[in-house]
Amino acid sequence: MICAEDHGPTCSDIRERLREWYAHHHRKLPWRKTHDPYSIWVSEVMLQQTQVNTVIPYYLRFIERFPTVLSLAGASLQEVLKLWEGLGYYGRIRNLHKAAQQVRDNFGGAIPQDWDSFRKLPGVGDYIAAAVLSIALNQPYAVVDGNVKRVLSRLYLMDTPVNHFRAHAIYLEPARMLLDTGNSGLHNQAIMDLGAMVCKPAAPNCDVCPVRMFCKAFNSRLIADYPRRLKKLPAPQYPVAVGVVYREDGRVLITRRKADGLLGGLWEFPGGKIGKTESAEDACIREIREETGILVRVQSRLTQVKHAYTHFKIVMDVFICRYVEGWIQLNGPSDYCWVTLDELERYPFPGANRKFMSLLKP
Ligand code: SF4
Structure with a gap:
């Protein structure tokens, strides 16, 4: 058990501190005003590979034009692409558009709420499924994105490079153990916000970190060495x-x-x-x-x-x-x-x- 080893820090201590910190410091984001699975799904698709500040105006325009999964399903691909223009990674929106049509055609317009059915929709990988089902419906799935991997790698001194092809599976294990299963959505957002706002890549602000006393990188002064990354070859x-x-x-x-x-x-x-x-x-x-x-x-x-x-x-x-x-x-x-x-x-x-x-x- 990662959480219970060494000097006694437990998962429940970390969860509690994350919960308290999130209550006071969470980011006020437009998709956090709703529990609508469709709106949260749209936001999570946009947030893959794209910064929050870039996503906000796109999200607001998109939800205004396509407020429901059925409105998205009924639109032409060209109209949908036009709204997405500039966000990049266009496979994301082609898949979301196809998935909306499958929700209309195969599920009567209601987004499936079980992991297996939702996960099978085009473009829905483990991250999207865990994020939407936990944040919108509080189902007990842990999310692992870049922010979460960075926090976990420092918290537990994990040596797996965060850009390794198996990193998602390896970091999922401690993420699951740490998950606050009764408050999955808030917990997942708390750890993502901690990574985005405090445990930043270059200069983590450990002075204000709520889990500092449990953090192995902080306590062993190894913050600069984590997370590990594989060197990328220069792009041709x-x-x-x-x-x-x-x-x-x-x-x-x-x-x-x-x-x-x-x-x-x-x-x-x-x-x-x-x-x-x-x-x-x-x-x-x-x-x-x-x-x-x-x-x-x-x-x-x-x-x-x-x-x-x-x-x-x-x-x-x-x-x-x-x-x-x-x-x-x-x-x-x-x-x-x-x-x-x-x-x-x-x-x-x-x-x-x-x-x-x-x-x-x-
Ligand atoms: S103490 Fe510092 S390095 Fe450790 S989790 Fe907090 S911000 Fe990150």
Whole structure:
């Protein structure tokens, strides 16, 4: 038993201190004003990979537009993606949208409240299932996210690197032992808040920490050594060329990415990776020809933008192009459209495209 060893600190001592601390210091967040499983589910999906302050305005807009799981299920993917535009990790919202449709079609519109049924919905992993079922319904599931792992690693001097592929399973064990099963939702939020507000990555504020007397890292002056992390390899960087292709009537060509995969369902300006032996202009013409079947000529270079994804970075050369000849025959994209510059705002675009779109003056 992790909690009962050494000098007598028990799980119940830690739980009690967390409970008291949370009552006075918890973060006032919009999704904490409700016990509605759908609203909490939306917030937890948004919070995966994204900072709280970034999520708040997205959450408020999303819940205003889609206040129920049925309203989300009935919306088009494009409308849903547009509201999500800029949050990144678009697989999250495609899955949430699909899951809402399954709740409508298979559960009569009521979010299933048992672990097995909820966990089977698209995009619902162990973290989301534990967070929603504990916070909304007070079911006894422990959550393990980055904040929780950091607190536990310091509290118990756990050596498993927090970014190890087995870290979730390994940290789940002490998280379960520590869980306040009668107050699971509050307990989980308390330990996440402690990690976010006090036990911060670089400079934990141990002076105000409610569990300081139980913390092995604090008591052995090893805070700087925990949590352990595996070193990441530097992300590869790819050169990319895209073209804003103008037709004679002033409309520009945009294409839609296939529904699955990176940035699935979003619209973009056509283009792709630059080959090792070709110029950016040649790559732009070739990629547009391969993806859409039309021939274009490069008129001028608009700009260059850099963008980082989770596992790689891109350096994107953007060209203004003119349509020359040919019929659209898609090879890769799922759809295309010739739009005016004013109409671009209606479509969801990836962040890398948004970085240069303000340069396209109507
Ligand atoms: S005492 Fe410091 S290191 Fe230990 S849990 Fe609290 S804030 Fe984190």
